Amino acid sequence: xKQQLTVAVSGLNNTDNPGxxxxxxxxxxxxxxxxxxxxxxxxxxxxxxxxxxxxxxxSYSVPFPSGxxxxxxxxxxxxxxxxxxxxxxxxxxxxxxxFMKIAPELxxxxxxxxxxxxxxxxxxxxxxxxxxxxxxxLSVPLSITVGAISEVPAALNNFEYPVVVKGKxxxxxxxxxxxxxxxxxxxxxxxxxxxxxxxxxxxxxxYNVVALGDxxxxxxxxxxxxxxxxxxKGKAWAGITIDEPRLIEMTHKLISxxxxxxxxxxxxxxxxxxxxxxxxxxxxxxAWVYLAVASGQNMPAAAIxxxxxxxxxxxxxxDIGKLFVRYSWDNIVTLSEFQQISTLGEL
Amino acid sequence: MVNLAHLQxxxxxxxxxxxxxxVSDSGFVFDPSTGDSYSINPIGVEIIxxxxxxxxxxxxxDAIVERYQTEPQTVEKDLYDFCNLLVKHQLADRI
Numbered sequence: 001x002k003q004q005l006t007v008a009v010s011g012l013n014n015t016d017n018p019g020x021x022x023x024x025x026x027x028x029x030x031x032x033x034x035x036x037x038x039x040x041x042x043x044x045x046x047x048x049x050x051x052x053x054x055x056x057x058x059s060y061s062v063p064f065p066s067g068x069x070x071x072x073x074x075x076x077x078x079x080x081x082x083x084x085x086x087x088x089x090x091x092x093x094x095x096x097x098x099f100m101k102i103a104p105e106l107x108x109x110x111x112x113x114x115x116x117x118x119x120x121x122x123x124x125x126x127x128x129x130x131x132x133x134x135x136x137x138l139s140v141p142l143s144i145t146v147g148a149i150s151e152v153p154a155a156l157n158n159f160e161y162p163v164v165v166k167g168k169x170x171x172x173x174x175x176x177x178x179x180x181x182x183x184x185x186x187x188x189x190x191x192x193x194x195x196x197x198x199x200x201x202x203x204x205x206x207y208n209v210v211a212l213g214d215x216x217x218x219x220x221x222x223x224x225x226x227x228x229x230x231x232x233k234g235k236a237w238a239g240i241t242i243d244e245p246r247l248i249e250m251t252h253k254l255i256s257x258x259x260x261x262x263x264x265x266x267x268x269x270x271x272x273x274x275x276x277x278x279x280x281x282x283x284x285x286x287a288w289v290y291l292a293v294a295s296g297q298n299m300p301a302a303a304i305x306x307x308x309x310x311x312x313x314x315x316x317x318x319d320i321g322k323l324f325v326r327y328s329w330d331n332i333v334t335l336s337e338f339q340q341i342s343t344l345g346e347l
Numbered sequence: 348m349v350n351l352a353h354l355q356x357x358x359x360x361x362x363x364x365x366x367x368x369x370v371s372d373s374g375f376v377f378d379p380s381t382g383d384s385y386s387i388n389p390i391g392v393e394i395i396x397x398x399x400x401x402x403x404x405x406x407x408x409d410a411i412v413e414r415y416q417t418e419p420q421t422v423e424k425d426l427y428d429f430c431n432l433l434v435k436h437q438l439a440d441r442i
Contacts, residue, residue, distance in 0.1 A: 205381065226382030243367060243379040320379045321369070 001308045003035055006083055008111075010041040011091025012049025012056070017170075017233050018326075020091040022049045023290035025056065027300035030293055034301075039083050043092075045342045051333045058083065061345035065098035073102055080109055087112045087304050091284055093169045097121065114307040116262050116283050123258070124281040126166055126197045132281070136257045138250060139277045141200040141269075148194070149185055155198050156181065162201040164279075167192035172234060174201055199279065204271040207244070208236070210285060210292045211251045212299040214306055215261030221299040221315040222251040223292035228323065238325045239288055241295050241318060246276060254281075263289070263303060288324055295319040362430055362439040364398050378438060385436065390415075394429060398439070404430075 007028055011019030028036045040059030042050050050059045060079050063071040088111050090099040100121060103113045123132055133140030144155045165184040166172040169192050173184040185196050211222040224247040229238035251266060263285035269277050285300060292299055295318040305312045341347040369377045374392050376385040397407045404426065411422045433439035
């Protein structure tokens with residue numbers, strides 16, 4: 001692999017519901033011996049990462065994947081002609097499927113990716129979690145997918161309140177009665193469409209694992225974290241690496257069984273009896289991935305190495321008891337910068 | 348007068364501080380398996396250090412009584428409460 005690399009990264013929305021783009025970029029900036037040029041890819045002109053000029057060398061607006069793959073491909077071709085991209089890191093759940101679809105075309109253009117296969121991506125969907133747990137022998141809370149509001153009452157017969165109402169990509173609300181379930185159903189449907197997932201709420205502490213699978217069944221990295229401070233959106237605002245071998249074992253078991261390729265995040269809850277339930281599997285690195293990097297496992301860099309066919313040894317250790325604490329920062333942006341990204345789609 | 352006779356029996360609670368629990372001199376306790384952290388006072392630190400030396404509860408009480416010139420019954424009661432807290436927060440196991 002050459003020493004100078006140009007890497008395009010999306011998910012620059014470093015908001016109160018942050019995307020993984022900026023942490024992934026920080027990981028790549030920490031990659032010793034590599035000279036990385038970062039190309040930001042944005043869907044919104046106010047994504048904070050666009051204006052973090054010390055981290056992002058150049059940014060381009062791209063059309064939403066929902067607008068069709070052709071438009072996205074045309075835009076990426078244009079960006080590639082200028083920037084000669086070596087690798088692309090899509091970081092939004094909602095764009096991953098599109099990128100998986102266009103990955104062969106990108107590859108022909110000389111742009112590598114390191115993404116899960118369609119089967120892997122599909123089977124870990126929230127609305128297939130029960131099936132997934134059964135297939136791989138993992139504990140998951142009861143989940144029922146509903147495609148219409150008329151199906152809700154019958155589905156609820158299987159649950160005890162509180163029930164978690166989840167969107168297929170994002171958003172989750174805890175409902176304590178039928179009225180709340182209906183209200184959240186409509187709210188999520190308006191934003192993310194159907195289906196909606198009803199999931200049994202599990203009382204307990206939340207744990208997460210960030211991991212990297214090599215696509216052959218090997219776990220290249222895995223770092224567990226306990227959320228220390230949670231925002232009203234349920235996002236970790238502070239977290240600490242922990243030593244819980246069962247979390248690592250579960251991750252290895254899952255990756256070994258489904259041969260996961262790429263970054264992933266497992267979201268788990270430990271109930272009062274100590275049982276660990278997987279509540280979600282995200283098919284990409286999480287926004288807290290930099291904690292893993294700071295703890296000794298630079299998984300984003302390893303993902304690129306794997307994409308280039310390099311032999312990557314699995315990380316064996318990480319620092320336990322290392323914390324991340326997020327903060328907000330009012331970045332001052334000039335009107336000309338905002339104008340440039342708004343009108344020209346480049347910054 | 349409070350009858351402490353029951354404590355004489357119930358305080359025979361031999362505990363083992365979990366091996367991976369980190370305790371700093373300043374009283375910061377970190378459980379790496381859960382990520383939980385606690386603050387304890389200097390006497391709590393001392394007691395944990397004594398427990399780590401696998402001293403019996405009687406020996407711990409004697410050590411504290413001698414060092415602080417206080418009543419054994421008071422120390423036993425406080426130690427009993429403290430041990431219960433350690434077990435409740437899964438920082439120690441009964442042996």
